[in-house]
Amino acid sequence: xxxxxxxxxxxxxxxxxxxxxxxxxxxxxxxxxxxxxxxxxxxxxxxxxxxxxxxxxxxxxxxxxxxxxxxxxxxxxxxxxxxxxxxxxxxxxxxxxxxxxxxxxxxxxxxxxxxxxxxxxxxxxxxxxxxxxxxxxxxxxxxxxxxxxxxxxxxxxxxxxxxxxxxxxxxxxxxxxxxxxxxxxxxxxxxxxxxxxxxxxxxxxxxxxxxxxxxxxxxxxxxxxxxxxxxxxxxxxx
Numbered sequence: 001x002x003x004x005x006x007x008x009x010x011x012x013x014x015x016x017x018x019x020x021x022x023x024x025x026x027x028x029x030x031x032x033x034x035x036x037x038x039x040x041x042x043x044x045x046x047x048x049x050x051x052x053x054x055x056x057x058x059x060x061x062x063x064x065x066x067x068x069x070x071x072x073x074x075x076x077x078x079x080x081x082x083x084x085x086x087x088x089x090x091x092x093x094x095x096x097x098x099x100x101x102x103x104x105x106x107x108x109x110x111x112x113x114x115x116x117x118x119x120x121x122x123x124x125x126x127x128x129x130x131x132x133x134x135x136x137x138x139x140x141x142x143x144x145x146x147x148x149x150x151x152x153x154x155x156x157x158x159x160x161x162x163x164x165x166x167x168x169x170x171x172x173x174x175x176x177x178x179x180x181x182x183x184x185x186x187x188x189x190x191x192x193x194x195x196x197x198x199x200x201x202x203x204x205x206x207x208x209x210x211x212x213x214x215x216x217x218x219x220x221x222x223x224x225x226x227x228x229x230x231x232x233x234x235x236x237x238x
Contacts, residue, residue, distance in 0.1 A: 040089035076107035078139030106139035141203035
């Protein structure tokens with residue numbers, strides 16, 4: 001993606017959980033972007049050092065992640081490369097989402113109708129089945145899928161599968177409801193029930209963020225943060 005595209009989206013997305021954009025300088029040979037400094041390193045490094053995160057810590061980060069997603073989705077923006085490498089840990093464990101180079105607008109700028117995306121970016125292990133299979137896809141459910149993979153990684157320190165396809169045995173077992181074969185089967189029941197709603201193959205059945213209630217804390221009522229997605233209007237192809 002061009003630097004101007006990234007800058008435009010960073011200027012649009014002003015949120016405490018998004019890296020702050022301070023400005024840019026462009027010359028004939030390069031384009032420098034000035035961003036907020038975050039001292040705590042990446043979520044990937046934190047998980048790598050600790051092996052996995054305590055459930056309360058993982059829930060704290062996940063709450064912030066879905067808050068950030070609800071915000072950018074309300075602006076018609078999808079990130080498309082959510083992963084621990086793109087989440088920094090700042091002061092007081094405040095997460096900062098970075099790297100909007102692959103982000104995209106998913107609503108028509110004139111009519112505001114949702115449009116299907118047909119460019120396929122991201123990191124393989126975090127891609128939804130539709131993105132991995134290079135099918136036209138809706139942006140919001142793709143980000144939701146990635147967030148669920150991040151939650152699993154935080155809790156167990158491993159990815160559940162290499163790719164979201166029937167060629168991957170672990171993913172195939174998941175799609176067929178054989179959950180006991182996974183190394184992360186002992187995730188707390190309430191969170192596991194949520195994962196089963198977030199990691200549904202069909203994006204039309206996948207849970208989405210309840211934008212009116214995304215600020216609820218994540219405990220026994222974790223599922224209240226999400227609602228099942230229903231949309232009577234089919235998005236246009238893009």
